[in-house]
Amino acid sequence: MGLDVKTLGKREANKLGRRQAIVEIAALSFMEHGYAGTSMSAIATELGGSKSTLWGYFPSKEDLFAAVMDDATAEFRAQLDDVLAHKGELADTVLAFCRKFITKVTSPDGCGLYRLVAAESGRFPEVGRIFSSRGREPVGRLLAHYFQSQIDAGTMRPSDPVRAAHMVLSLCLGDLHQRTLLLGFRASPQDIVAEAEAVTADFLRAYASSESAG
Amino acid sequence: MGLDVKTLGKREANKLGRRQAIVEIAALSFMEHGYAGTSMSAIATELGGSKSTLWGYFPSKEDLFAAVMDDATAEFRAQLDDVLAHKGELADTVLAFCRKFITKVTSPDGCGLYRLVAAESGRFPEVGRIFSSRGREPVGRLLAHYFQSQIDAGTMRPSDPVRAAHMVLSLCLGDLHQRTLLLGFRASPQDIVAEAEAVTADFLRAYASSESAG
DNA sequence: GAATAACCGTACTAGAGGGTACGGCTTTCA
DNA sequence: TGAAAGCCGTACCCTCTAGTACGGTTATTC
Numbered sequence: 004m005g006l007d008v009k010t011l012g013k014r015e016a017n018k019l020g021r022r023q024a025i026v027e028i029a030a031l032s033f034m035e036h037g038y039a040g041t042s043m044s045a046i047a048t049e050l051g052g053s054k055s056t057l058w059g060y061f062p063s064k065e066d067l068f069a070a071v072m073d074d075a076t077a078e079f080r081a082q083l084d085d086v087l088a089h090k091g092e093l094a095d096t097v098l099a100f101c102r103k104f105i106t107k108v109t110s111p112d113g114c115g116l117y118r119l120v121a122a123e124s125g126r127f128p129e130v131g132r133i134f135s136s137r138g139r140e141p142v143g144r145l146l147a148h149y150f151q152s153q154i155d156a157g158t159m160r161p162s163d164p165v166r167a168a169h170m171v172l173s174l175c176l177g178d179l180h181q182r183t184l185l186l187g188f189r190a191s192p193q194d195i196v197a198e199a200e201a202v203t204a205d206f207l208r209a210y211a212s213s214e215s216a217g
Numbered sequence: 218m219g220l221d222v223k224t225l226g227k228r229e230a231n232k233l234g235r236r237q238a239i240v241e242i243a244a245l246s247f248m249e250h251g252y253a254g255t256s257m258s259a260i261a262t263e264l265g266g267s268k269s270t271l272w273g274y275f276p277s278k279e280d281l282f283a284a285v286m287d288d289a290t291a292e293f294r295a296q297l298d299d300v301l302a303h304k305g306e307l308a309d310t311v312l313a314f315c316r317k318f319i320t321k322v323t324s325p326d327g328c329g330l331y332r333l334v335a336a337e338s339g340r341f342p343e344v345g346r347i348f349s350s351r352g353r354e355p356v357g358r359l360l361a362h363y364f365q366s367q368i369d370a371g372t373m374r375p376s377d378p379v380r381a382a383h384m385v386l387s388l389c390l391g392d393l394h395q396r397t398l399l400l401g402f403r404a405s406p407q408d409i410v411a412e413a414e415a416v417t418a419d420f421l422r423a424y425a426s427s428e429s430a431g
Numbered sequence: 432g433a434a435t436a437a438c439c440g441t442a443c444t445a446g447a448g449g450g451t452a453c454g455g456c457t458t459t460c461a
Numbered sequence: 462t463g464a465a466a467g468c469c470g471t472a473c474c475c476t477c478t479a480g481t482a483c484g485g486t487t488a489t490t491c
Contacts, residue, residue: 186338257448
């Protein structure tokens with residue numbers, strides 16, 4: 004928010020820091036054990052504090068979970084906004100986007116978050132809603148907007164930019180992501196680059212304008 | 218296995234039937250509430266029987282879960298094998314495959330299974346392994362094999378059939394699947410057909426041989 | 432230096448969960 | 462017809478969990 008730590012007293016600053024620490028510990032625990040598998044007592048223990056303190060910050064397990072989701076999606080969105088900020092050649096931009104995106108969805112963090120969301124979005128509809136509204140949807144919109152500009156510029160053939168964006172996003176959630184999710188595979192930077200190049204190639208074959216296609 | 222119900226006494230037949238009933242009830246419960254969120258007592262209650270009976274069939278919750286996974290993946294694989302059995306025109310076959318596949322991954326069953334697997338494969342590596350080894354991998358192999366035959370026949374351009382298969386599978390786990398998974402969206406048959414046609418179109422643009430491309 | 436906000440540890444309630452034990456009823460099967 | 466397998470209901474044990482209560486301790490603030 005608009006608050007600067009410097010304008011706060013030590014008490015308030017410590018409180019904010021402590022809250023953040025709780026959220027981060029809880030996020031790890033939720034990602035590792037799921038919602039039902041995570042106990043408040045365990046969080047309090049790992050935090051080092053007492054249960055009273057924990058309940059002082061979050062009046063219930065559900066509130067803590069909501070705070071974790073808020074925190075994680077905000078960070079997710081910030082990173083992806085950043086990825087899409089720069090512009091350059093179509094192939095280079097798409098490749099860079101895919102690298103960043105695949106890196107995220109094959110990282111332990113991203114994978115854990117995806118697991119958590121997939122598991123709980125059935126029981127807690129707002130979990131999926133928050134994740135979708137702050138993750139996939141805005142990223143898809145930005146990507147589609149970028150593609151529209153490329154279509155106008157003639158580097159992409161006339162087509163539906165929204166579908167093109169969906170294609171790239173789906174391809175980025177491909178083999179590497181599935182193997183990470185299901186088999187615990189640890190993708191190397193080389194793996195990620197290779198997959199990003201494959202995705203970019205598939206995309207260019209389907210959507211690049213004929214004169215610029217390889 | 219190779220056993221025929223007719224060769225069994227009533228006792229054995231009843232026992233098998235009862236076991237199957239338990240597995241099906243447990244599957245629903247696991248898909249709806251997750252592993253940790255499912256209680257053995259609840260399963261026993263829904264089964265109509267007593268806890269003793271339940272423990273008589275499965276000595277622990279983990280054993281029951283494993284049985285559920287085995288059952289679900291076997292059915293999954295059988296259905297997908299069936300889908301890939303017929304052959305015809307490239308575009309028609311791919312479209313039919315996509316329709317079946319997308320129908321499955323946007324069905325409540327398929328979605329629940331995917332949720333369950335995604336959630337538990339972190340804690341139980343064998344869950345993801347079983348699912349992968351009997352779902353995505355054999356399907357990918359069959360699809361790649363089919364694509365190789367099409368490449369040989371000249372209807373697909375020379376390319377890596379494995380990557381082409383990955384592309385189709387990834388695209389089928391696209392927008393519709395994500396919306397079902399995260400937002401509880403109920404896809405209509407029309408939605409599924411539209412997505413299948415879009416996937417097929419993207420695939421053909423990227424992999425059809427130039428003379429047969431539209 | 433005193434009021435106070437935050438923290439700690441611990442002990443507690445109340446409930447739910449996995450898993451066990453047991454005595455009696457029903458069905459199969461020889 | 463009678464043994465045995467299977468099923469049922471219930472009461473039970475032990476552990477874990479969410480959440481509460483409370484008295485003492487540290488750090489901030491005025």
